[in-house]
Amino acid sequence: MKINTSEFIISAVKREQYPVDNRVELAFVGRSNVGKSSIINAITNRRKLVKVSQTPGKTRLINFFLINNDFYMVDLPGYGYAKVSKKEKASWGNTVETYLTGREQLKRVVLLVDCRHKPTGDDILMYNWIKHFGYDVIVIGTKSDKLSRMNLMKSQKVIKDTLKLTSEDKLYFFSSLNKEGRDELIDLIFDDVVESKVEENK
Structure with a gap:
């Protein structure tokens, strides 16, 4: 699949602020x-x-981006920053x-x-949460340019064992710096979901 256009649509906190056009959504979280x-x-x-924040944990909004005027990429707020208050x-x-x-619009x-x-x-909590709500999940190991091939293999085992991934679960490594495998990653994330939506609408 080729991404031709992408545009920011809205930042939301409440459900009534979400887009209501029933386009397919794929969310990113970490x-x-x-x-x-x-x-x-x-x-x-x-x-x-997407603005890259210099302050971890700052974003508390759900951001919707329209891709190819066809479906949404949804950027969920980051978690786990130690200096964030309990509130x-x-x-x-x-x-x-x-x-x-x-x-219902969220497919992955x-x-x-x-x-x-x-x-x-x-x-682990986030992975189990996604599974609990019944969504398909893909796990991506980021910053892969920082590790050697051997250490990437070790990382693969650690991630699979820690999250208890099965042979059917998808795990992929990617570096935003060198972008190696970008086209394959796009296909992995979007192709079957977008194609199934097209088939449903025929």
């Missing part, structure tokens, strides 16, 4: 500093589609849970984990 903004910019080939963490949880609860969630580190308790 810890603060995992490189979520960078990977969305790399996928869309737009350097500043802010609760607010994040409510915002994300509201979005994940019964969102992309969970980003830093491939240099073992997935945290928050990552």
